[in-house]
Amino acid sequence: MLGERLGSQKAGLITNLPSNIxxxxxxxxxxxxxxxxxxxxxxVPTGMAVDTLFVLAFLMAAPLGIAGALLIALGVWAxxxxxVILVLPPLxxxxxxxxxxxxxxxxxxxxxxGLRIKAVPRRNTGFSWRHxxxxxxxxxxxxxxxxxxxxxxxxxxxxxxxTFPAVLSSTLVIxxxxxxxxxxxxxxxxxxxxxxxxxxxATVASATFAxxxxxxxxxxxxxxxxxxxxxxxxxxxxxR
Numbered sequence: 001m002l003g004e005r006l007g008s009q010k011a012g013l014i015t016n017l018p019s020n021i022x023x024x025x026x027x028x029x030x031x032x033x034x035x036x037x038x039x040x041x042x043x044v045p046t047g048m049a050v051d052t053l054f055v056l057a058f059l060m061a062a063p064l065g066i067a068g069a070l071l072i073a074l075g076v077w078a079x080x081x082x083x084v085i086l087v088l089p090p091l092x093x094x095x096x097x098x099x100x101x102x103x104x105x106x107x108x109x110x111x112x113x114g115l116r117i118k119a120v121p122r123r124n125t126g127f128s129w130r131h132x133x134x135x136x137x138x139x140x141x142x143x144x145x146x147x148x149x150x151x152x153x154x155x156x157x158x159x160x161x162x163t164f165p166a167v168l169s170s171t172l173v174i175x176x177x178x179x180x181x182x183x184x185x186x187x188x189x190x191x192x193x194x195x196x197x198x199x200x201x202a203t204v205a206s207a208t209f210a211x212x213x214x215x216x217x218x219x220x221x222x223x224x225x226x227x228x229x230x231x232x233x234x235x236x237x238x239x240r
Contacts, residue, residue, distance in 0.1 A: 011183075012190020013233050015171045018201040018225050022218060024162040025205055029214035038209040040162065044202035045096035046088070047163030048195050049103040050080045054165045055195075056107040058172055059115055059188050066176045070169060077165060084160060093206060097199060104192060111189040120179075120186040138170050163198070193236060194229065201225040 021044065029037035058073035091099065111117050145166075168191060176184035201221045208217035 010233070011175070011187045013194045013229050013236075015167070015187070016191050016194040016197060017229060018198055018222060020164075020166045021162060021198055021201060022222065025209070026214050026218055028162075029209055029217075034209040034214050034217070037214060038206045041202040041206035041209070042093045042096065043090070043160045044163055045093070045100040045199050046084055046091055047081075047160040048198050049096075049100040050077055050084060050160070051163055051165045051168060052100070052104045052107045052192055052195060053077065053080050055168060055172075055188050055191050056110060059111055059117065059185050062181050062185050066173060066181070070173060073165075074169070081160065093203065097203075100196075100199060104195065108189070108192045111192060115185075115189075117185050117189045120183045138174070190236070194232060197225045197228045197232065200228045 025037045025041060028040055054073045054077040057076035058069045061069040061072040064072070171191070172184050172188055175187055201224065204221035204224045205217055208220050212220070
């Protein structure tokens with residue numbers, strides 16, 4: 001809701017702050033131990049590379065409407081995730097980050113120069129607790145389902161599955177319904193770039209959970225993600 005009031009540029013930065021990955025890693029640390037959570041974090045960059053393709057697919061399929069774009073994007077995510085899980089061996093953190101960076105850069109260039117998506121200014125929206133409750137239920141239900149599923153697979157695959165585009169899908173749908181598809185697409189373009197803050201979060205988490213514990217590790221990782229978003233906001237301020 002804050003993103004709606006600040007325009008698509010800042011919405012793409014704010015709405016992609018770590019959320020489901022925070023809950024997922026804490027839950028894993030409490031149920032399977034900090035070492036398991038740290039190992040799972042190493043699969044996050046690969047999962048975020050798949051999420052980037054999800055966002056790009058939604059942007060490309062947007063002319064079909066919200067339902068059509070979401071179905072196609074989820075289909076792309078499922079197919080790509082299956083390919084990653086079945087074909088690629090577990091990657092090191094460094095290799096996983098390189099894969100993510102390559103995919104994300106390519107996706108952003110397609111959105112920027114191929115689709116020519118432009119920023120959309122903020123629009124006035126009314127505040128309603130009913131709308132807040134509906135949004136929380138929608139996004140929270142998706143996140144909770146993913147966390148449960150992620151408990152039954154090995155650490156690396158948990159990191160991939162835990163990045164299921166729960167917040168991305170709910171954000172794009174909510175913005176498309178509340179602000180229009182143009183606003184959602186413009187936000188989506190920024191979401192491609194701002195997804196890199198999840199990589200920052202996962203990297204710090206993988207390095208701190210085992211030694212400092214999940215609570216302090218989460219705090220440090222989230223502070224790092226916020227600081228990174230602040231820097232990214234300045235770097236991308238001229239993108240239109």
